Amino acid sequence: MNCADNSGARNLYVMAVKGSGARLNRLPAASAGDMVMATVKKGKPELRKKVMPAIVVRQSKPWRRRDGTYLYFEDNAGVIVNPKGEMKGSAITGPVAKECADLWPRIASNSGVVV
Numbered sequence: 001m002n003c004a005d006n007s008g009a010r011n012l013y014v015m016a017v018k019g020s021g022a023r024l025n026r027l028p029a030a031s032a033g034d035m036v037m038a039t040v041k042k043g044k045p046e047l048r049k050k051v052m053p054a055i056v057v058r059q060s061k062p063w064r065r066r067d068g069t070y071l072y073f074e075d076n077a078g079v080i081v082n083p084k085g086e087m088k089g090s091a092i093t094g095p096v097a098k099e100c101a102d103l104w105p106r107i108a109s110n111s112g113v114v115v
Helices: 098-103 105-110
Strands: 009-017 035-043 052-058 077-080
Touching: 009 077, 035 077, 052 098, 098 105
Parallel strands: none
Antiparallel strands: 009 035, 035 052, 052 077
């Protein structure tokens, strides 16, 4: 998935989803607003080869909101955070899902467009 902040990372590889795991042999799935454990595949050398938390801000799979509307983005994107949810970068490029902005106030304050 793409990295949507200015931390220096370009591509993120999702390794695990935080808070998932209820059924034997089920693969974990993450949606907008979920915290995942990821590594940097393309980007600054000091960010690579480390496992760090990230939050999914956009997803390309359509999902249904409570009001009945369906929403999807053209790419999957996330931002690198610390374990408390504070961003490593200072700005987010592109739109951010409202579900993510409601859960993570630091991401909402740094985002330009909330959809």
